[in-house]
Amino acid sequence: MSIRVATRRIKSGFFTGLVVCLCFLAVLPLFLIFADLVHKGASSINWDFFVKIPVAAGQSGGGVSNAIVGTIIIVMIACAVGIPIGIGTGLYLAEYGIGKLGWFVRFLADVLNGTPSIVVGIFAWTWFVKPVHHFSALAGGVALALLMVPMLARTTEEMLRLVPNSLREAALALGYPRWRTSLSVMARVALSGIVTGSLVGVARVAGETAPLLFTALGNINFDTNIKEPMQTLSLQIFTYATGPFEDWHRLAWASALVLMSLVLALALAARWATRKRYGT
Amino acid sequence: MVGETTPGKLSRAMSTTFPQTITSAPSEPMAPASTLSAAPRPTRRHYGDRVYRWLLTALALTLPLLLVAIVAELIVSSWPSIHKFGFSFIWTSVWDPVGEVYGAAPMIFGTLVSSLLALVIAVPLSLGVAIFLTEFAPKWLRQPVAFLVELLAAIPSVVYGLWGIYVLIPLLRDYAAPPIRALLGWTPLFNGIFYGNSMLAGGIILAIMIVPYIAAISREVLLAVPATQREAALGLGATRWEAVWGAVLPYGRAGIIGAVMLGLGRALGETMAVTMVIGNRHDIALSLFQPGYTMAAAIANEFSEATSTMYLSALFEVGLVLFVITIGVNAFARLLVWRVARGTAVGSKAL
Numbered sequence: 001m002s003i004r005v006a007t008r009r010i011k012s013g014f015f016t017g018l019v020v021c022l023c024f025l026a027v028l029p030l031f032l033i034f035a036d037l038v039h040k041g042a043s044s045i046n047w048d049f050f051v052k053i054p055v056a057a058g059q060s061g062g063g064v065s066n067a068i069v070g071t072i073i074i075v076m077i078a079c080a081v082g083i084p085i086g087i088g089t090g091l092y093l094a095e096y097g098i099g100k101l102g103w104f105v106r107f108l109a110d111v112l113n114g115t116p117s118i119v120v121g122i123f124a125w126t127w128f129v130k131p132v133h134h135f136s137a138l139a140g141g142v143a144l145a146l147l148m149v150p151m152l153a154r155t156t157e158e159m160l161r162l163v164p165n166s167l168r169e170a171a172l173a174l175g176y177p178r179w180r181t182s183l184s185v186m187a188r189v190a191l192s193g194i195v196t197g198s199l200v201g202v203a204r205v206a207g208e209t210a211p212l213l214f215t216a217l218g219n220i221n222f223d224t225n226i227k228e229p230m231q232t233l234s235l236q237i238f239t240y241a242t243g244p245f246e247d248w249h250r251l252a253w254a255s256a257l258v259l260m261s262l263v264l265a266l267a268l269a270a271r272w273a274t275r276k277r278y279g280t
Numbered sequence: 281m282v283g284e285t286t287p288g289k290l291s292r293a294m295s296t297t298f299p300q301t302i303t304s305a306p307s308e309p310m311a312p313a314s315t316l317s318a319a320p321r322p323t324r325r326h327y328g329d330r331v332y333r334w335l336l337t338a339l340a341l342t343l344p345l346l347l348v349a350i351v352a353e354l355i356v357s358s359w360p361s362i363h364k365f366g367f368s369f370i371w372t373s374v375w376d377p378v379g380e381v382y383g384a385a386p387m388i389f390g391t392l393v394s395s396l397l398a399l400v401i402a403v404p405l406s407l408g409v410a411i412f413l414t415e416f417a418p419k420w421l422r423q424p425v426a427f428l429v430e431l432l433a434a435i436p437s438v439v440y441g442l443w444g445i446y447v448l449i450p451l452l453r454d455y456a457a458p459p460i461r462a463l464l465g466w467t468p469l470f471n472g473i474f475y476g477n478s479m480l481a482g483g484i485i486l487a488i489m490i491v492p493y494i495a496a497i498s499r500e501v502l503l504a505v506p507a508t509q510r511e512a513a514l515g516l517g518a519t520r521w522e523a524v525w526g527a528v529l530p531y532g533r534a535g536i537i538g539a540v541m542l543g544l545g546r547a548l549g550e551t552m553a554v555t556m557v558i559g560n561r562h563d564i565a566l567s568l569f570q571p572g573y574t575m576a577a578a579i580a581n582e583f584s585e586a587t588s589t590m591y592l593s594a595l596f597e598v599g600l601v602l603f604v605i606t607i608g609v610n611a612f613a614r615l616l617v618w619r620v621a622r623g624t625a626v627g628s629k630a631l
Binding site for chain 1: 326328329331332333335336337339340341342343344346347349350353354357404405406407408409411412413415416425427428429430431432434435436437438439440441442443445446447488491495519520521522525542545546548549550551552556576579580583584595596599602603606607610611614
């Protein structure tokens with residue numbers, strides 16, 4: 001009997017250890033990737049990297065200023081298009097989302113959240129590039145916006161659902177119309193959560209490459225015209241990483257480090273916003 | 281401001297919840313918060329409400345319209361190919377842009393194999409994370425570890441690809457492939473020489489990428505398991521592991537399967553990282569050491585080179601197949617996860 005108990009204890013201990021090991025293994029790649037990014041990327045980051053544009057293939061030097069500015073512009077376009085639609089959909093789901101349409105939209109938001117980004121890319125190409133026969137940053141931004149909407153909608157709804165219903169009832173009892181209750185009471189309280197959701201959404205699309213391949217296309221020159229093709233860090237990394245030149249690989253690591261820092265800053269900002277919400 | 285509510289209605293309202301002073305047209309469905317409505321007497325103020333509602337509904341209709349637009353556009357654009365090749369597109373493997381003959385079997389095969397390989401690796405890891413974080417980890421460790429795992433989801437796909445090319449593949453080539461070959465080289469799965477870009481590398485990269493999704497949702501599912509479930513098992517004398525394995529995991533089984541399916545959906549549609557490490561060879565090879573191809577990678581690589589209508593149309597059909605498979609897998613997974621924690625939005629917090 002006691003042997004049986006002992007084996008069961010040992011088994012329990014063994015599997016507990018196994019779970020700890022698995023968890024460690026799962027997190028390990030994160031550290032490896034960060035270490036490699038810093039190790040291989042940091043040495044190539046200098047002033048030129050931020051202010052110059054790429055030099056001709058095979059030459060050394062140059063920078064990726066066009067890609068950095070392009071990333072920011074395209075992400076801003078994505079925000080301008082995606083955030084109003086995403087948050088509006090979230091408000092709809094929280095305010096009126098109990099009917100059939102609400103269920104359907106909620107379900108679609110969850111399902112479309114996993115749309116392959118390359119499919120969104122070719123869809124954006126057929127709608128925004130093919131008719132005008134011209135690649136553009138605008139098309140890229142819209143493609144990214146389409147990826148943002150489902151996620152934003154669900155986060156916004158969840159954040160609004162966390163707000164106690166008594167607040168809504170109090171506002172309505174004071175004679176607030178429904179739209180003002182929704183906007184200046186409910187959305188106001190949930191604001192930091194919605195900001196967090198938006199930041200996470202931005203962080204996610206900032207590193208996307210696949211939807212931009214056939215929309216923003218990439219550009220070796222510095223260009224801020226959103227009707228023209230535009231370079232982004234992610235496209236730059238793809239080109240440089242798969243190219244044949246040693247110097248390109250170096251710049252790819254440096255660009256990846258910059259992109260990762262940008263994404264990480266957004267993720268940490270999102271976390272900070274959430275903490276503040278729980279702190280008060 | 282107040283005053284539309286008649287005294288009788290007010291008293292009735294007080295007995296249930298707070299009175300809602302807003303009138304709404306009788307035909308409008310009730311909102312979640314309101315349990316009653318007062319006399320339908322439109323005044324200027326309700327104008328705002330109506331406009332607000334219409335505006336939000338219009339925005340919410342974006343998603344259904346987007347789905348319809350994507351499906352319609354993919355079907356229309358791939359029609360020449362669908363018309364010419366029919367179902368043979370799915371199971372033939374000739375991909376000849378010059379002869380204008382297209383069969384997507386190797387890509388479909390590659391997509392499925394790389395995703396399944398990713399699941400084989402990622403599921404134990406993700407469940408390890410989820411179980412550790414909900415059952416065994418000390419309280420102070422839970423948040424930081426959960427955050428670290430979430431960060432894995434924040435790394436852009438193209439960065440995974442870069443790391444895959446210059447770190448993972450050399451590692452595999454120098455340290456992992458030789459022993460595997462020595463041990464299992466006789467099986468068809470690990471046959472041949474490992475050159476680097478391969479199904480194996482693609483599967484491992486995908487596994488790392490989907491761990492955070494499966495882990496996050498499994499964790500939420502496990503958190504939703506009632507504490508009584510594990511307390512009862514412990515009370516009957518079960519060890520901690522027996523309580524987890526025998527009482528907690530079976531309770532959340534449907535949700536965990538849903539989480540795994542969502543991970544599968546992610547893996548199927550992943551593009552950049554896979555393109556960069558899988559080798560992009562249009563061929564069906566059983567060995568994981570051989571290069572392969574996926575549907576997403578084919579579109580990424582060949583779309584801008586597709587000059588003829590039929591070539592483009594074939595690539596659109598690849599996109600259509602990919603979209604339908606992914607959406608189907610995702611929809612099934614969502615329904616499973618929803619069933620476990622109905623009403624609460626389990627799983628949607630994952631990025």
